[in-house]
Amino acid sequence: MENLKIIKTQQPKIKNLTDLGFGKIFTDHMFVMDYTEDKGWHDPRIVPYGSLSVDPSASVLHYGQGVFEGLKAYRNKEGEIQLFRPEANFARLNRSAEKLCIPQFDEELALKYLKALLKMEKDWVPSEPETSLYIRPYIIATEAFLGVNPSQNYKFIIILSPVGAYYPEGFKPVKIMVEEKYVRAVRGGLGEAKTMANYAASLLAGEEAKKKGFSQVLWLDGINQKYVEEVGTMNIFFKIDGEVITPPLLGSILPGITRDSVIKILKSWNIPVKEERISIDEVFQAYKNGKLEEVFGTGTAAVISPVSELVYKGETALVDNYDDESLVTKLYNYLLGIQYGTEEDQFNWVQKL
Numbered sequence: 001m002e003n004l005k006i007i008k009t010q011q012p013k014i015k016n017l018t019d020l021g022f023g024k025i026f027t028d029h030m031f032v033m034d035y036t037e038d039k040g041w042h043d044p045r046i047v048p049y050g051s052l053s054v055d056p057s058a059s060v061l062h063y064g065q066g067v068f069e070g071l072k073a074y075r076n077k078e079g080e081i082q083l084f085r086p087e088a089n090f091a092r093l094n095r096s097a098e099k100l101c102i103p104q105f106d107e108e109l110a111l112k113y114l115k116a117l118l119k120m121e122k123d124w125v126p127s128e129p130e131t132s133l134y135i136r137p138y139i140i141a142t143e144a145f146l147g148v149n150p151s152q153n154y155k156f157i158i159i160l161s162p163v164g165a166y167y168p169e170g171f172k173p174v175k176i177m178v179e180e181k182y183v184r185a186v187r188g189g190l191g192e193a194k195t196m197a198n199y200a201a202s203l204l205a206g207e208e209a210k211k212k213g214f215s216q217v218l219w220l221d222g223i224n225q226k227y228v229e230e231v232g233t234m235n236i237f238f239k240i241d242g243e244v245i246t247p248p249l250l251g252s253i254l255p256g257i258t259r260d261s262v263i264k265i266l267k268s269w270n271i272p273v274k275e276e277r278i279s280i281d282e283v284f285q286a287y288k289n290g291k292l293e294e295v296f297g298t299g300t301a302a303v304i305s306p307v308s309e310l311v312y313k314g315e316t317a318l319v320d321n322y323d324d325e326s327l328v329t330k331l332y333n334y335l336l337g338i339q340y341g342t343e344e345d346q347f348n349w350v351q352k353l
């Protein structure tokens with residue numbers, strides 16, 4: 001930490017923390033650190049937010065060698081700033097890095113650097129209900145070389161973006177199209193890494209679904225297109241006949257921290273929850289039998305996102321009877337309560353700045 005250099009901006013931006021949306025504005029400063037083979041990770045610094053200078057041949061621009069994370073800082077009712085399981089995000093960033101041949105970094109140190117950056121930018125954490133400061137750590141390969149090899153140089157960067165409430169008009173169920181044509185990832189591939197390639201692979205399917213009036217697609221497994229995987233920015237859960245089921249982490253699914261938190265909360269509430277493969281046919285069979293009670297996605301951005309409609313091979317499963325007694329509502333309120341400090345943090349998930 002002693003070697004963390006700080007260069008303050010001479011032109012602080014005018015903060016307008018209303019009508020934020022998602023990921024559109026960025027704070028005054030960012031964190032940057034470099035990697036070279038001889039020095040390892042070095043020169044950690046907080047500098048004014050601004051353009052990067054990378055060589056046009058930098059490997060990330062050609063071969064996509066890069067990984068990222070997404071987490072949030074929340075302002076509690078005392079005005080303090082708190083993080084939700086940030087150590088899990090840095091652990092996952094290192095696991096993603098390993099899959100992409102990116103060198104490991106010191107997770108504890110990275111968290112200290114993040115906290116130092118947040119302390120400088122604390123006035124950028126909005127205070128309106130359900131707003132937050134979105135944190136985007138990422139690592140990119142910067143070696144100037146067109147050969148297909150793991151890069152010898154990298155940059156580790158953290159940028160911050162104040163974001164609005166995900167549901168400005170209240171908790172709103174989404175319509176999802178089950179993807180029959182495209183696949184996102186296969187076992188043995190990059191599906192479990194938070195890497196840019198997975199998002200590139202999902203754009204076309206997402207656009208086609210949006211044209212048909214859906215907000216996202218539900219991916220099926222890449223081999224048989226039979227088993228449910230995830231939504232692409234969210235993991236998926238089904239409540240069937242009183243039991244909650246979510247696909248297991250077999251390598252092609254992103255191991256969501258919200259997913260893990262939801263499983264732990266359900267267990268603590270004594271609600272049966274299992275991580276098991278479930279085929280899309282089983283989901284529709286449960287619907288036809290009147291046993292599909294709830295469907296929801298989990299992820300940092302939306303926290304919990306109820307699904308009202310699933311469409312597959314021309315059939316529609318409608319699950320639109322969500323109310324205050326629904327599991328989705330209880331999970332949403334409880335998780336947000338922990339994140340914003342209005343619920344007791346019984347799992348020790350919160351770290352204050």
Ligand SMILES: *Cc1c(COP(=O)(O)O)cnc(C)c1O
Pocket residue numbers: 070194198230231232233234235254255256257258259298299300301
């Ligand atoms: C980030 C992400 C999620 C959600 O993970 P959280 O840790 O809960 O935010 C789910 N699926 C994919 C593909 C992701 O990239």
